[in-house]
Structure formats: C-alpha cells, structure tokens
Amino acid sequence: MTAYDYGFDTLAIHAGQDPDPRTGAVVPPIYQTSTYAQDAVGAPRLGYEYSRSGNPTRDALQECLAAIEGGRRGLAFASGLAAEDTLLRAVCRPGDHVVIPGDAYGGTYRLFAKVAENWGLSWTAVPLDDLDQVRAAFRPGVTKMIWAETPTNPLLNIADIAALGGLAHEYDALLVVDNTFASPYLQQPLALGADVVVHSTTKYLGGHSDVVGGALVAASDELGDTLAFHQNAMGAVNGPFDAWLTLRGVKTLGVRMERHCDNAERIVSYLREHRAVSDVLYPGLDSHPGHEVAAKQMQRFGGMVSFRANGGMEKAVEICNRTKLFVLAESLGGIESLIEHPGQMTHLSAAGSALEVPADLVRLSVGIETVDDLLADLEQALG
Template sequence: MTGFSTRAIHAGQEPDPATGAVITPIVASSTFAQDGVGNMRSGYEYSRSANPTRTALEECLAALEGGSRGFAFASGLAAEDTLIRSIAKPGAHLVLPHDAYGGSFRLFAQVYEPWGLRTDPVDLTDLAAVEAAIRPGETVAVWVETPTNPLLSVADIAAIAEIAHSLGALVIVDNTFASPYLQQPLALGADVVMHSTTKYCGGHSDVVGGALVVADPALAERVQFHQNALGAVAGPFDAWLVLRGLKTLAVRMERHSDNAERVAGFLAQHSRVSEVFYPGLESHAQFDVAKRQMLRFGGMVSFRVRDGEQAAVDVCGRTKVFTLAESLGGVESLVEHPGRMTHASVAGTALEVPSDLIRLSVGLEDVADLIADLDQALSG
C-alpha cells in the first residue's frame, strides 16, 4: 500500500477475522482471557498494555508517518510527557521553539524544570541560533513545532535535523497543525513525530487524544515501556474515533487548505488587518521553506487587528459562522483570542503572543460564507 489515502483506510484495519466486519471493532474489554498461564491470546492481556482497537490506530499512524512504531495516548500532552520521560532524566537539556504552544511551554516550564530538565527557547527559523543552543552531551532533543501555534512560523526540519544529529541530539516534531497528509517529518530527518490527534487526525471535535510515531525501533521500545508504565493510553472508543477520522484526512486537509488560502488572501487585503500569518502567502517569512516541505499550507490562519486588543476581542465576539472556541482542526470553523484563551499561560514570558492577535481554524463550510462572516465581524 503506497498511496496516502489507501494507507489511511486500510493500514492496521483488515476485516475482522471472526465476523468479517470491515470497520475495526471497538474492543471495550479491560482484560483478556489467556490460553494457559502466561500464554496471551494474540498478545493481549490488559488494555493499558495493549488493546486491539488501539493497535489498529497505532499501526495506521505509523504507516501514515512512515515510522517503525506508533503509540496512541489520552491527549497530546500525555504523548509529550511519555516521550520526555523516555528520552530525558533530571539534568538533561532541551531546545524549544520560542513560540511554542502554550500547553507545551507550561509542561516544560512548570512541570519539567522543577523536575530538573533545563530548557532554552530559541527562534527555530534561525539555524545559527539552533546550533548555538545545543549543548553536546547534554541536549537530548530539539523540540520542533512547525507550523507553530499561533504565529505559524515554519522551521526547516531537514536543516535542523542535520544540525541536531551532528551534535548528538534527537529531533522531535509536533506535526499537529500540518497533519501527516501535509508534512512528513520523519522523511525529512526527524526522529519522532508528535500529534494532538484531537485536532486534524480526529477531525470532528468529538475526541481528545495524542500520538507518537517513532523512527528508530530501539527508541520505540523505550517509548512502549513508558507508555505502559505511565498508563496515559487512548481508550478503545477514543482510538476508534481517531481511526475513523484518519480515513477522510486527505480529503479534509485539501478542503481546509483551499478555504484557508482564500480566507488568508481576503484578510491580507482588509483595511482593519495589520498582519496575516499563513505559510501559503508569499509574504510569509518562511514561504519557501513551507513550499518545499509541505504538500499544502493547512487550515490555520492568524491575523492582527489594527485597533488593538479590545478590537480583536470584539471581532471574536461578532462572528456568526466562526464559533468562539478553543481547539482546532474540526470540520467547523473556530475563532479565538490566543492572548486570553489558549496562550494565557505564557502571558508575561518570552512566549507571550501579541494582544491584538486572532487565530482561526478554518473549517469545511462554504468559503464565501466564511469570508462574509469575517467581513461583517471586522466591519462592525
């Protein structure tokens, strides 16, 4: 199976041998009968360790990202936590994006730093700064988020991987905004891919989940141990919902990208908008990098309003088709004010976002309706 959509629909999802069901069953059992003491039937004993529905999702994710193993978790942050505990110990050092997702920054700054993990936030678009921040023998990984949330900067994965590997560090890529369809970090040299499967992988705003896909089998063994030891696994119904979402990922990402490109172009011409952040605009600082490593440019658009923070808050409150809500990646369009919502945890830090910034998750509605909604909200 070589085509992306063929893998999304079939990888890890053979018809059920007992019934012939073409859709993977939801195996809700917490425990499994054994054929004699220590003789597990098909390798299953207890659902924290492994569950057939979760296995199907993990095999599908590995196939889509081109990794040796996939792992499904209860949330994106649970995936991050398991990975960090698999590769780092107190005293280790990690390089972070200077505009990372606020939840990731909270985890690193308020959980791991007291635990003894040292971090340095760096502008990952500055390759010299990345190289300077890596401490050979101490830096375990460079954490890459591309495009970033919410400023949509784009890091050169291949270039960072070359630098990091030459200095003995792993490269981890949060691929949530792009999805496996639009970007393949492992093929560009990354070691691990992370997802909040809540977002585009699930795609319908009805599940919370996370995932890791690992290139190296030895590292995958360590991740598997920590996944079982820490226990923050995806439940069977959540795994089934993400697996269902993956089947339509390619067609959804094409429509998300079509709509977002139109929305970004509209905003770039609007008199009340001072700046638009979208990798598909030629004005974007990393447009050439994005064009080289992404298939399309995705469904996320951020922009700044000319009249300041309150004006941005007011625009968010006037939309009718765009729903005021956190999260992203669902079929419905969402609008939010990062400074007061998703990124409030980084206020007063080096990662603080502009107060006049609005973030859009552009959904699958008719694009004319989306543009009209933004026009009336900006003109109100």
C-alpha cells in the same frame, strides 16, 4: 501493508484495519474490555492481557498512524500532552536540556516550564528558523533534543526540518517535530530527518471535535520500543472508543485537508485587503519569511490562519466575539471553523514570559464549510 506499498489515502483507510477475521466486519470493532481470558498461566491469546498494555482497537490506530507518517512504530495516548510528557520522561533525565521554539504552543511551554523543570529538565527557547541561534543554544553532551513545531502555534512560523535534523544529529540529539498543524497529509517530518513526530490527534487526525487524544510516531524500532515501554509503564493511553473515533477521522484526512487548504487560501486573500487587519500570518504567502522552506517541505500550507487586528487587543477581542459561523472556542482542526484570541485563551499560560503572543492576534481554524458563508461571517465581524 507498509507505507511503501500504497498511497496516503489508501493507507489512511486500510493500514491496521483488515476486516475482522471472526465476523468479516469491515470496520475494526471497538474492543471495550479491560482484560482478556488467557489459555493458560503465562499464555495470553494473541499477546493481550490487559487493555492498558494492549488493546486491538488501539493497535489498529497505532499501526495506521505509523503507516501514514512513514514511521516504524506509532503509539496512541489520552491527549497530546500525555504523549509529550511520556516522550520527555522516556528520553530525558534530570540535568538534561532541550531546545524549544521561541513561540511554542502554550500547553507545551507550560509542560516544560511548570512540570519538567521541577524534575530537573532545563530548556532554552529560540527561534528555530535561525540555525545560528539554535546552535548557540546547544549544550554539548547535555542537550538531548530539539523540540520543533512547524508551522508554529499560533504565529505560523516555519522551521527547516531537514536542517534541524542535521544539527540535532551532529550533537547526538533527537529531533522531535510536532506535526499537529500540518498533519501527515501535508508534511512528513520523519522522511526529512526527524526522529519522533508528536500529534494532538484531537485536531486534524480526529477531525470532528469529538475526541481527545495524542500520538507519537518513532522513526526507529529501538526508540519505538523505548516509547512503548513508557507508554505502558506510565499508563496515559486512550480508551478503545476514543481510538476508534480517531481511526474513523483519519480515513477522511486527505479529502478534509484539501478543503481546509482551499478555504484558508480564500480567507487569507480576503483578510490581506481588509482595513481592520494589519498583518496576515500564513506560510502560503510569498511575503511570509518561511514561505520558501514551507513550499519545500509541505504539500500545501494548511488550514490555520492568524492575523493581527488594527486597533489592538480591544479590536481583536471584539472580532472574536462578533463571529457567528466561526465558533469562539479553543482547539483546532475540526470540520467546523473556530476563532480564538490566543493571548487570553490557548496561550494564556505564556503570558508575561518571553513566549507571550501579541495581544492583537486572532487565530482561525478554517473549517470545511461553504467558503462564501465564512467570508460573509468575517465581513460582518470585522466591521
């Protein structure tokens, strides 16, 4: 089964998930094993030797991820940051340079600023929706990749994937797109010119807030082989049960994303009219500076909504503390709605830097509950 044979939802349910040949089990088994019997020295059965190097449950997930992203090879990891770290060490060397978003996710910023920088990787943060600034940040022969998020976390800025891909390839660099916020259901970066897609599968792909994981999907066999070598050599793989949980979540991604988007659109309309809100950040709004690009490269505009509170940080924190259905918690993309204050939670690592987020910002991960209940909860919390 390939990405060219079937529609998205069919691939999500079937790619890499043929019935078990021995028992006929419709759902792929959890191969909860560390090692495998070999038929003879140097002759492992079906190529499986040790579960860090290969596991049938993880392989099922990896094949499915490649199919739904339209890539040549998918690789699953223990977390999104484990996937990011493996990618950086596979592609970059000390002395290399990367262009990152001016409002990158706090964990990604921390990886670059506090970890990768220590082994000699330099980086420049620029607004990726300004191609002139991106070009100006390039160091020919030194810059190895543009690292993009679109929409960004938590400011929901939009980058033109096709334009960034053209620019990166002009300089023989890679375009990496973190597709976590959009999910492959809403956006297909590889088809638009990206070389690698990154996911925190903890979020929309898993979808139930019960498993942590990450993924890389490569557009080419050559890059996929390089990443697979480093996946094995560095060892930050997910376990078989985590792979199975993620694969279960992927099956319903399409129907969940439709409900996430429906609910988010209702909430955006409500927030825009509320006196306690000074600004709503959502790429589905005509007033959003990235709306035209988002409409071109996304199927819909997603379930993430951010807004700025009248009354500054004190009011933003008060709103976060007052909700009842919106759970005050980090992470996103689950079936339940979450609320957080990025400045003191997910993006605290960027405090005091050029990537610091506004203190009055509130981020919502809009779940799939009955939307009228969510609106009532926001009404009492906003006061």
